[in-house]
Amino acid sequence: MTTALFLAHEDDRDRGRVEAGSLADNTRARGFDVVVAHPGDDLPDPTSVDFVAVLGSAHAADDDSLPWLAPERAYVAAVLDAGTPVLGVCFGGQLLSRVLGGVVTRSPHPEVGFATVESTRDFIDSGPWMQWHFDHFTVPPGAELIAHNPNGAQAFVSGRNLGLQFHPEISAGSFAAWRLGWTRESEIEVERDFGIDVDDLADRIARDAENLSSRCGRLLDGFPRAVDRGLRRTARC
Template sequence: MTLSNDLRAVVLVHDRDPELARRDIGTLADELRTRGFRMDVHSFDHSPDLAPPTLSNATMVVIMGSPDAAYDDTLPWLAPEIAYVQEAIDAQVPILGVCFGGQLLARVLGGSVRKSEQPEYGFVDVETSDPAFIAPGPWMEFHGDTFSAPPQATVIARNRAAQQAFVLGPHLGLQFHPEIDLDTYDAWAAAWDRDGVEHEVDVDEIRRDIADAELAARARCSTLLDAFLARSSAVPR
């Protein structure tokens, strides 16, 4: 799918290291550029004193993952980001939320976020009611929290552990990471090393799985982005 005109995606990232935060956009960065988007990348986390991009002519907002929790109101940058996401919703700018981004989107739209009883790490399949939009996978998971979709939303993918995708108006919230590639995962690992984070899963095995699946994962991300863009443009605004 190739789009034209002046397309602008505001991308919200989360890491106190700006370089690592940009790498977290993963394959979505190339996919957006290929479709003619220019990206305004902003972080309420590492750049709290920088004014966020204007939403007046934004085509879409993408909210990426974070090591922090979407329910942790002690984070000084979370309230300003919530207010910005609410502003985007009020302006009817389509939002794509990825993992933490999906959780934050669910919260702002009236759903909830909590610690998961079944954290997920690695590639999983999902049950989908709309396979042309959300394929059954496998999708990359790396989360200890989970969302409950807003009451007005439609959950279109799930598994035993969690709701995996919901739609509400032009917005799409995801629990998984369609953007995953080796560079993204290595950026996560660099942040874990920096912060002394240890996981009870084999992170090296997951990296090998990503290497094996990288091309197929990129193709699934591309298809999902096209479906999101087609759906969000068809929803009355």
């Protein structure tokens, strides 16, 4: 059986597995054994897995005070050196950008909830994708921007690697796991600052679960096959 390694950033490993959402479900449905680990764990040799998915985090991808961030950056660099494809999601896309020589900074246009994305590749649907980020990445040197919106870059390819700013993995379960880390006061702040009722957003995710999972599956089917049609040259710092 082929193996996909998912790096989740919750200290609670069970919660990290839930946050892998429909991306993990779709990966299993395609015949992969999914291993979900924390970057602080003893991680496998990059040549022993078929791809690595780096998931989101409540932390910032440029916060070098995090004790596990430098080792995770080094591991992702080793994965790239081994030629194993990397799929970065939100924080993971930002981390991939950094490893490839890009920059992560505070976004002047944070995105919370569903936001429309314009894509140049058929495996990423143009339209609304789930967002929850206050930082953003630059497209790293040698990479190609393949999705964007007025707020900035949304996806890039570099060789066989794909960085995303949005969350294709969102599901009712993963969103519920996100909310475990929030207070009622923080949810009220989201409604005040972004006009989003978090309960209504949860209902929308649950109602649209089949479509969200299907779109995630199409994205997964395009990775890494579709990114091979893009730039084959990678640049790393």
